[in-house]
Every structure is written in C-alpha cells, then in structure tokens.
Amino acid sequence: MPLNEEEAVLLGAAWQRLAGGGPEAAAVGAELLDRWNEPHRRYHTLLHLWETLRAVDVLQGEAADADGVRYAVWFHDAVYEGRPGRDEEESAELAARLLELVGEEPARIGEVVRLVGVTATHRPEEWDADGKVVSDADLSVLAGPTDEYLAYTAAIRAEYRHIPDRVFRAGRSRVLRSLLDGPHVFHTAFGRAHWEARARVNMLAELDRLASSAPLDLPPP
Incomplete structure (x- = not known):
C-alpha cells in the first residue's frame, strides 16, 4: 500500500525538520525520496521509510541522539538492490557524502554511517542505545x-x-x-x-x- 497524500506531505516535512530548509537540504531530500520511490521496490518503499520513522518516534525516549537515528533511517535502505550487506555499505557511503552537503558535523555523520551499518545485522552492542533504537524501528514490521x-x-x-x-x-x-x-x-x-x-x-x-x-x-x- 503506497503512502497517501497526507503521509507524503508529512514525510517531506519530517525531512525538512531534520535537515533544515536550505537548498542543499532540499536537494538531498529530493534525492532520497526518489531513491525510496524506485519502481523495483515492493517492501523497501516510502511506506517502509514512513513507518520506520514513526517507530523511532515511539522509541525516541530510549535514544541518545534521536535525530541521528532518524538520519540513519532515511539512509538505511537508500540504496536497495537486494544485496544484503552490500546495500547497507553503499547506503552508508551515500550518507557520508550527502550529509556533508547538508552541513552536518563530522561526528554526527560518522555516527549515522555506523548506525546504517547496524541495520545490516540488527545486532547492536549492549552499550549502543541508538543502535538498539534503529534496529528495533527497522524490525517493528x-x-x-x-x-x-x-x-x-x-x-x-x-x-x-x-x-x-x-x-x-x-x-x-x-x-x-x-x-x-x-x-x-x-x-x-x-x-x-x-x-x-x-x-x-x-x-x-x-x-x-x-x-x-x-x-x-x-x-x-
């Protein structure tokens, strides 16, 4: 089931709240939405992105950096070709490149890259509060x-x-x-x-x- 019109608007607004309203952020957001809307996807779609972000909202009280987790969700399946491990690796590389364009700090970028990697295994370490949240949000389905x-x-x-x-x-x-x-x-x-x-x-x-x-x-x- 695709996103309805209201959900699509809310998804765009969620990216703007996260990354800001500048032209670079808008361009990165547009690229991400295009990627999540690729025609070969059946589950890893805009609806999965939307529902995973909603799950983060439920779990955010257990996160150390809820917005860092949200960034990881936006990027975790941004590259999706049905290649477990490799897709997550390329999605992490994409996050590193595009978040720099948005103007995020290197420390935040590095953490988002790490969290995207967690979604390849869904096995966060016990100390890893944000890894636990991103893993659980992704598996909430x-x-x-x-x-x-x-x-x-x-x-x-x-x-x-x-x-x-x-x-x-x-x-x-x-x-x-x-x-x-x-x-x-x-x-x-x-x-x-x-x-x-x-x-x-x-x-x-x-x-x-x-x-x-x-x-x-x-x-x-």
Whole structure:
C-alpha cells in the first residue's frame, strides 16, 4: 500500500525538520525520496521509510541522539538492490557524502554511517542505545497484525521474484531463525515489552509456511 497524500506531505516535512530548509537540504531530500520511490521496490518503499520513522518516534525516549537515528533511517535502505550487506555499505557511503552537503558535523555523520551499518545485522552492542533504537524501528514490521505481516512477507517475496522458490525459502528461513535464535528480537525495553511476543508468533508461523509445499504469495509485477 503506497503512502497517501497526507503521509507524503508529512514525510517531506519530517525531512525538512531534520535537515533544515536550505537548498542543499532540499536537494538531498529530493534525492532520497526518489531513491525510496524506485519502481523495483515492493517492501523497501516510502511506506517502509514512513513507518520506520514513526517507530523511532515511539522509541525516541530510549535514544541518545534521536535525530541521528532518524538520519540513519532515511539512509538505511537508500540504496536497495537486494544485496544484503552490500546495500547497507553503499547506503552508508551515500550518507557520508550527502550529509556533508547538508552541513552536518563530522561526528554526527560518522555516527549515522555506523548506525546504517547496524541495520545490516540488527545486532547492536549492549552499550549502543541508538543502535538498539534503529534496529528495533527497522524490525517493528515483524510485530504487526497478521494481515499486515502477510502483506509484508508477500512484498519481500516480490522483491526477490527472480530467485527460485526453493532458494528463497531456504534463505528467508535462515534470516528468520537467526533473529529467533537470539535472546531477543528487539533490543529496547519498549520493543521487548510490546513487540517481542507478537513478532515471534508471526515469524514462527512464517517458518511453518516456508517449510510447507504451498505456493508463496507473490503479487503481480
């Protein structure tokens, strides 16, 4: 489901509050919005950006630098070609280049680059308050109602429609088991209290579907 008109306006306003209203900030914001709106995306879209930023709003009380986390969210999937690890690396490089144009301080830029890297593994260190927030915000979709979770899994499958079903099932199952095998899916106090149980139910149910022979939902191109 795409952003509605009101959400699109609010998303642009959120960038302006974060980066300012200067021409450089406007140009960087326009580039980011174009990237998030690329036609090959099915899940990693403007809607994912919007919902992840809203999750940061919920978790911001646990962040050391909530605006730094917001910058990391804007950049974390700005490069998305379905190449785990490499996409995050190139997104971090993009953040370093474009935030300098916006006029952010080197220390803030370095921290945003580091936080984008956290989204490649979703394994922040215990001391890393901002890493916990950016990781949990990115994974908050896992705790959605069943219909929203099924729409999410169908969109992920669509982004990998070029991958044979057998290969996709195996790869997706590894990702889910990696998250479930940790002591927690979520790292913030709020995430553990409010999202953990629902997310585990959703992921275990998805693993059951992946293990079956039933065709996976795949929307039209």
